Amino acid sequence: xxxxxxxYTLHLADNALILGHRNSEWCGHGPALEQDIAITNISLxxxxxxxxxxxxxxxxxxxxxxxxxxxxxxxxxxxxxxLLTEQQNGDWGKTILRQFFMSNYQSLLYDQLQQSKDEQLxxxxxxxxxxxxxxxxxxxxxxxxLGDGTDESHARMLKALNDLWPYNGELFIPAPYEVQAFxxxxxxxxxxxxxxxxxxxxxxxxxAKLPVPKEGFSQTxxxxxxxxEYLGYILADMQYLQRTYPNNTW
Amino acid sequence: MVAMSQKILNIxxxxxxxxxxxxxxxxxxxxxxxxxxxxxxxxxxxxxxxTGCPAMxxxxxxxxxxxxxxxxxxxxxxxxxxxxWTTDWMSEEGKQKLKSYGIAPPLPKQQTCxxxxxxxxxxxxxxxxxxxxxxxxxxxxxxCKALYHCQDCKEPFDYFKCH
Numbered sequence: 001x002x003x004x005x006x007x008y009t010l011h012l013a014d015n016a017l018i019l020g021h022r023n024s025e026w027c028g029h030g031p032a033l034e035q036d037i038a039i040t041n042i043s044l045x046x047x048x049x050x051x052x053x054x055x056x057x058x059x060x061x062x063x064x065x066x067x068x069x070x071x072x073x074x075x076x077x078x079x080x081x082x083l084l085t086e087q088q089n090g091d092w093g094k095t096i097l098r099q100f101f102m103s104n105y106q107s108l109l110y111d112q113l114q115q116s117k118d119e120q121l122x123x124x125x126x127x128x129x130x131x132x133x134x135x136x137x138x139x140x141x142x143x144x145x146l147g148d149g150t151d152e153s154h155a156r157m158l159k160a161l162n163d164l165w166p167y168n169g170e171l172f173i174p175a176p177y178e179v180q181a182f183x184x185x186x187x188x189x190x191x192x193x194x195x196x197x198x199x200x201x202x203x204x205x206x207x208a209k210l211p212v213p214k215e216g217f218s219q220t221x222x223x224x225x226x227x228x229e230y231l232g233y234i235l236a237d238m239q240y241l242q243r244t245y246p247n248n249t250w
Numbered sequence: 251m252v253a254m255s256q257k258i259l260n261i262x263x264x265x266x267x268x269x270x271x272x273x274x275x276x277x278x279x280x281x282x283x284x285x286x287x288x289x290x291x292x293x294x295x296x297x298x299x300x301t302g303c304p305a306m307x308x309x310x311x312x313x314x315x316x317x318x319x320x321x322x323x324x325x326x327x328x329x330x331x332x333x334x335w336t337t338d339w340m341s342e343e344g345k346q347k348l349k350s351y352g353i354a355p356p357l358p359k360q361q362t363c364x365x366x367x368x369x370x371x372x373x374x375x376x377x378x379x380x381x382x383x384x385x386x387x388x389x390x391x392x393x394c395k396a397l398y399h400c401q402d403c404k405e406p407f408d409y410f411k412c413h
Contacts, residue, residue: 120331
């Protein structure tokens with residue numbers, strides 16, 4: 001097994017799973033029925049993408065690993081999702097902003113990854129990109145609607161921005177498995193996605209009347225298994241069934 | 251598609267999509283290939299519509315059941331992700347069936363799938379054919395649908411969105 005390919009695939013799976021799980025917490029609590037349906041549809045897409053990556057990672061790992069064992073039987077220290085994806089939902093504005101940052105990132109990443117030398121990663125990414133395009137449009141529109149909305153919505157977006165901004169830097173600081181994957185032509189160099197991402201964010205922020213913060217300090221560690229305190233609670237919730245009733249399947 | 255056995259295709263035409271039962275799996279365009287392995291063993295290659303679509307597992311089961319009913323007990327179903335499914339693969343007949351069922355069929359991809367912000371596809375109402383419609387939500391009751399409303403006949407309707 002190529003260890004870095006396995007680790008890289010797992011990292012992509014974890015990002016999609018944890019963000020998908022976070023969004024799914026809105027099910028039945030959305031601000032309006034249509035938006036409740038929208039955020040849960042986005043969850044479904046993300047969890048579908050996670051399944052594709054987990055299935056591939058399980059095949060790479062062999063040794064009876066399955067999508068279930070990888071999603072439900074690893075502990076927080078083994079998860080390599082970016083810290084941004086595990087941050088608490090907060091209010092609707094914070095959830096929107098987290099989705100907006102990630103959709104912009106995923107759209108740039110998958111666009112490059114569909115050229116990967118690894119055929120399966122390329123195929124999953126090409127498929128995922130079509131779904132992410134809808135997530136991106138939806139979250140772009142919401143950031144504008146809330147940022148350039150009422151005084152209340154604008155103030156809440158500023159607070160969300162203040163809370164989430166330090167977690168963006170990690171997206172573009174490669175972990176060792178990302179460096180190896182890049183060197184072998186499997187993955188893009190995430191460092192090179194940063195400017196494009198910043199430009200896209202700035203364009204929407206201008207319309208949303210939100211300031212682009214200075215780069216500043218970045219919270220890191222998620223990609224190598226050092227998480228914020230929130231991940232443990234997500235796993236306790238998400239893994240409960242599999243740990244209580246072992247060997248159930250999707 | 252040309253090389254696929256007509257006999258097998260006739261059987262697959264009887265397998266409905268569980269969410270939109272008016273469409274067969276053939277109408278949806280998710281059957282990518284059929285390989286006859288001899289001795290009544292076949293391999294069917296399908297591609298998912300959306301990665302998280304819960305109907306995909308049900309579709310695979312329904313294909314097995316229908317094939318078994320026609321004497322094909324050993325069916326291997328393989329999922330291929332590439333090339334990615336597009337609504338352009340939906341049959342014309344399928345689009346007509348959708349419309350009569352009350353769901354607006356997907357518009358051709360080159361005209362739409364626009365990502366400009368706050369843009370809406372001009373989707374004709376499946377009930378009264380009016381173009382005076384507006385989008386209520388990009389995301390609907392299933393992953394493949396958006397929710398629209400007709401300003402003329404006042405009916406809400408699903409649009410099988412372009413993908």
